[in-house]
Amino acid sequence: MQNTQHFRPTKAIIDLRAIKKNVSQLKEHLQPNVQIIAVVKANAYGHGDVEVARVALDSGATMLAVATPEEALHLRKHFPNTEILILGYAPESFATYAANENITLTVYSKDWVKQLDTQSFTKPLKLHIKVDTGMGRIGVTSVEDFLELHEVISSSSNIIVDGVFTHFATADEEAEEYFNHQTQLFKHYISLIPKPRLVHAANTATMLIKDASLQFDAVRFGISMYGLAPSTYVKNKLPFPLHTAFSLETELIEVKQIQTGQSVGYGATFTATEPSYIGTLPIGYADGLIRQHSGQHVLIDGIRVPIIGRICMDQCMILLPTAYNIGEKVTLIGSQKNEEITIDEWAQKVNTINYEIPCIITSRVPRIYHTK
Secondary structure (H helix, E strand, C coil), X not given: CCCHHHCCCCEEEEEHHHHHHHHHHHHHHCCCCCEEEEECXXXXXXXXXXXXXXXXXXXXXXXXXXXXXXXXXXHHHHCCCCEXXXXXXXXXXXXXXXXXXXXXXXXXXXXXXXXHHHCCCCCCEEEEEEXXXXXXXXXXXXXXXXXXXXXXXXXXXXXXEEEEECCCCCCCCCCCHHHHHHHHHHHHHHCCCCCCCXXXXXXXXXXXXXXXXXXXCEEEECHHHHCCCCCHHHHCCCCCCCCCCEEEEEECCEEEXXXXXXXXXXXXXXXXXXXXXXXXXXXXXXXXXXXXXXXXXXXXXXXXXXXXXXXXXXXXXXXXXXXCCCCCEEEXXXXXXXXXXXHHHHHHHCCCCCCHHHXXXXXXXXXXXXXX
């Protein structure tokens, strides 16, 4: 029986085989005994956290990373024995839950730790100290604060310094001065304390194109786990080919012919200069196809055709070369015959980065998983 979630023809296809290949290739690329932390925050960059986490773990990842307590608890229901690290802020009120569920928290404030004195943990609470070496988000920014934080944690019962990490701001760029400044600063910090179980600094760009010594004990595999390069610079220096996991498709639901001078869509922003065939697609900005994507090409019968007029909340219109049948497959991201429309192309169209594109495809677009 058909799942009611899938009646509408608009769907995102997630190729889990691609994710498996990307993780497996990274494992071969890394130094021996370096762990892979699979970053599955934001619903695995819009790909589906549980499904991606499962194939990543099966392919060699040993730990999962998310951004919020809610994301961690959701994954814990599906992976009771897997290490989970929250990379972002978690309130003190979550600490007891974290300890009970074996969820590792990021910490960067001694005052945050001191507030835990009122809580009693039946299980140890594992913490990773975040060092801000130049990203300017969260993290300790002075040696004094770092050492005080480490001391406060070390002197508390049932709280463990399980790791120390930082995040690089310019690892995906050719210029290396700022990156080298961050690496040297981080190495100085970690030299000041007894080594914790996990030291990690390498984001995707770092692990792919930088010195292997920066892999430390673990790397955080993010955007390229999904087959996307962090930047054009990194894309041109990849040590192995990436396999894209995300595609987006729908079908024609209406085809009509309009005459010269007739207009299409809100604001009548498209007006035909000759008799034209117009196709309607059941996807709009409520699905993540934002209005700035007007003019973006889609594929039908392997042919590039443009989205015309203003994109509506639930639908958009395309300019067809001929009168195709209702139900004809339309690919918005992915391949048809010898043509391909990439996530990078979508990102360039709206002057953003490829990370953002799968993340903004909303939850009402079902994810369909391919494993064979």
